Amino acid sequence: MRVLKLTPDKCTGCLRCELACAYMQTGEFQPAKSVIRVSPFEGHTSYAPYTCTQCAEGWCMTACPVGAITITAAGAKDVLDDKCVGCKLCTIACPYGTMFYDPDTRKAFKCNLCGGAPACADACPTAAITYEEVATADWIGDFAHERAARVLAAR
Amino acid sequence: MTRHLVIGGGTAGMNALRTIREEEGERSEITLVSAERPYSRMVLPYYLDRSIAESHVFTATAAVLAEWNVKTQLGRRAAALDTRAGVCTLDDGTKLAYDDCLVATGSSAVRAPVPGADGRGVHSFWTLDEARGVLAHIAPGSHVVLIGAGFIAFTILNSILALGARLTIVEIAPRILPRMIDPTGAELVEGWLRRHGVAVRTGAAVTRIEDRGGRRRLRFKGGRDILCDVVIMATGIKTNLEWLAGSGLRVNRGIVVDERLRSSVANVYAAGDVAEGRDLVTGEPAIHAIEPTAQEHGRVAGANMAGRDATYRGSLSMNIVEVCHLDVASFGAWDDPGAEAFTAVRRERPAYRKLLWRGDRLTGALILGRSSDVWTTNDIGMLKGLVQSGNSLAAWKEHLRGNPFDVKPAFIASRTTATLLPLTLLGRASKAPGTTPVAV
Ligand SMILES: Cc1cc2nc3c(=O)[nH]c(=O)nc-3n(C[C@H](O)[C@H](O)[C@H](O)COP(=O)(O)OP(=O)(O)OC[C@H]3O[C@@H](n4cnc5c(N)ncnc54)[C@H](O)[C@@H]3O)c2cc1C
Ligand code: SF4
Numbered sequence: 306m307r308v309l310k311l312t313p314d315k316c317t318g319c320l321r322c323e324l325a326c327a328y329m330q331t332g333e334f335q336p337a338k339s340v341i342r343v344s345p346f347e348g349h350t351s352y353a354p355y356t357c358t359q360c361a362e363g364w365c366m367t368a369c370p371v372g373a374i375t376i377t378a379a380g381a382k383d384v385l386d387d388k389c390v391g392c393k394l395c396t397i398a399c400p401y402g403t404m405f406y407d408p409d410t411r412k413a414f415k416c417n418l419c420g421g422a423p424a425c426a427d428a429c430p431t432a433a434i435t436y437e438e439v440a441t442a443d444w445i446g447d448f449a450h451e452r453a454a455r456v457l458a459a460r
Numbered sequence: 461m462t463r464h465l466v467i468g469g470g471t472a473g474m475n476a477l478r479t480i481r482e483e484e485g486e487r488s489e490i491t492l493v494s495a496e497r498p499y500s501r502m503v504l505p506y507y508l509d510r511s512i513a514e515s516h517v518f519t520a521t522a523a524v525l526a527e528w529n530v531k532t533q534l535g536r537r538a539a540a541l542d543t544r545a546g547v548c549t550l551d552d553g554t555k556l557a558y559d560d561c562l563v564a565t566g567s568s569a570v571r572a573p574v575p576g577a578d579g580r581g582v583h584s585f586w587t588l589d590e591a592r593g594v595l596a597h598i599a600p601g602s603h604v605v606l607i608g609a610g611f612i613a614f615t616i617l618n619s620i621l622a623l624g625a626r627l628t629i630v631e632i633a634p635r636i637l638p639r640m641i642d643p644t645g646a647e648l649v650e651g652w653l654r655r656h657g658v659a660v661r662t663g664a665a666v667t668r669i670e671d672r673g674g675r676r677r678l679r680f681k682g683g684r685d686i687l688c689d690v691v692i693m694a695t696g697i698k699t700n701l702e703w704l705a706g707s708g709l710r711v712n713r714g715i716v717v718d719e720r721l722r723s724s725v726a727n728v729y730a731a732g733d734v735a736e737g738r739d740l741v742t743g744e745p746a747i748h749a750i751e752p753t754a755q756e757h758g759r760v761a762g763a764n765m766a767g768r769d770a771t772y773r774g775s776l777s778m779n780i781v782e783v784c785h786l787d788v789a790s791f792g793a794w795d796d797p798g799a800e801a802f803t804a805v806r807r808e809r810p811a812y813r814k815l816l817w818r819g820d821r822l823t824g825a826l827i828l829g830r831s832s833d834v835w836t837t838n839d840i841g842m843l844k845g846l847v848q849s850g851n852s853l854a855a856w857k858e859h860l861r862g863n864p865f866d867v868k869p870a871f872i873a874s875r876t877t878a879t880l881l882p883l884t885l886l887g888r889a890s891k892a893p894g895t896t897p898v899a900v
């Protein structure tokens with residue numbers, strides 16, 4: 306399966322992925338609705354994107370009481386809008402914090418790999434996000450650990 | 461051919477049934493006995509507010525059960541279990557012999573023992589039938605009184621308001637949500653409810669419910685009466701175990717089970733609200749009475765019934781409820797008096813965090829914040845991950861003491877994702893719902 310590989314050292318914090326994601330998912334440039342999120346590290350000296358790993362368990366999917374989360378042809382876990390009742394169980398079940406909830410539509414939403422052509426990877430000018438045939442991984446843990454260690458040590 | 465008997469077609473039973481079909485090496489016979497058609501109780505609030513049709517609550521239709529090759533006895537109750545003979549007797553006298561069986565009969569609502577509690581216009585909200593009853597009686601402008609301010613009451617609160625009813629919540633304890641949130645959190649939620657036009661009366665003991673010209677009059681030990689149209693009693697639940705008298709199963713508060721969800725009788729499993737499974741954080745037996753625990757129990761029991769040796773680390777107690785666009789969530793041992801607690805409150809937003817520690821590990825968390833706040837939703841998941849993974853946060857503890865809101869960098873930099881990724885409940889990737897293979 307192809308997954309979103311994140312290479313945080315290449316991220317410049319330009320937020321193009323968030324814009325592209327929101328546009329692809331909602332038809333509007335509203336990063337508030339993006340399911341890939343860029344966070345600053347070590348003050349604002351570096352940045353890294355973060356999104357659903359499409360984990361093997363799929364805690365969101367197995368928790369859903371109405372079977373509204375399924376696996377798409379691209380291998381992504383995705384929410385079926387007409388089935389989702391908005392109960393939020395998936396938001397507490399996903400241990401990565403990568404389930405989202407739209408109070409306007411009262412539906413949960415998440416990264417669905419854009420049907421196999423992820424807009425974020427396309428939009429990233431530095432290849433910090435690439436769509437590759439690799440095993441999913443903790444892409445930004447080491448990067449964040451190193452930067453955080455410096456900040457925490459300086460206190 | 462192995463004969464599996466699943467008793468109870470709720471969350472635990474249906475997850476077990478599906479997992480048996482997913483895991484089994486050779487075709488088995490499955491019989492489902494259930495007093496009600498399979499549906500998910502926790503979806504009932506969305507039926508109540510009419511955002512979904514009644515058909516949406518069902519977890520398997522007759523056609524799906526046929527496709528899964530399940531023999532059904534729906535509308536029938538199991539009345540006795542003879543574990544020596546391996547026979548279950550139903551309420552109509554039918555006897556079903558099994559090679560192994562799963563007890564997943566869930567719980568029922570209990571009403572406070574006050575005169576008038578079973579009178580006209582007084583409802584419980586636990587089953588589909590009860591939901592139908594409530595729905596038929598609430599009209600725009602109705603005055604609804606919820607007796608009991610626990611988690612279940614809160615799951616239907618938004619729905620009642622969405623129907624245009626006026627709502628009063630009455631609770632005998634000095635505060636609301638006594639088993640889901642601490643006093644600080646309860647105070648914030650109570651204030652929020654009042655701002656949204658919901659009347660809250662705590663420390664109020666109902667002594668009698670009277671019929672008064674077609675309306676209900678609630679009398680209290682001290683305090684003025686309340687006149688209303690509909691009373692919903694959300695005063696607790698009890699596990700459905702009476703029918704197991706004489707079965708010989710070891711029962712504590714629930715059926716005692718091991719890490720395979722096996723009871724004291726080797727070929728009898730128990731799952732869901734009736735089972736005292738392992739709590740992930742404390743390692744102790746516990747009844748969570750929540751959907752995710754019933755799902756996990758059902759899947760682990762089902763895998764073992766299908767011949768797999770699936771052991772289980774335990775389930776995490778967790779809850780989320782939305783109260784007029786305010787999310788309230790709790791994880792793990794959030795009320796552990798022996799834990800070290802870091803808290804932060806922002807009354808004006810409102811927002812609240814409580815992180816509970818045993819040493820360098822997060823063992824529980826409370827979180828309260830607006831539903832529209834993306835960061836709250838993200839943090840809710842990350843707090844779950846931190847409690848679930850049991851990752852050491854030694855490097856972050858001091859930072860979090862001063863900044864309990866700053867969960868994200870701690871989660872990411874402590875490489876929690878790396879700890880979590882290999883975890884699966886059944887030692888394999890989960891299958892999508894609806895792709896369950898029909899009997900092999
Ligand atoms: C309104 C409401 C909202 C809820 N919201 C949430 C929520 O947001 N989050 C959460 O985690 N949990 C929630 N819950 C709790 C959750 O629904 C239960 O924990 C879950 O359903 C337990 O699953 P179970 O399979 O153990 O039992 P159940 O789902 O109760 O299923 C038991 C089944 O056994 C059948 N049965 C009973 N006795 C017999 C018998 N003698 N013979 C044959 N069949 C029998 C019943 O008819 C039923 O089909 C909610 C519950 C309600 C009522
Ligand atoms: S949203 Fe969370 S639980 Fe669901 S697949 Fe992605 S990482 Fe896994």
Ligand code: SF4
Binds near residue numbers: 384394
């Ligand atoms: S919010 Fe929707 S997708 Fe998530 S668990 Fe509830 S019904 Fe399923």
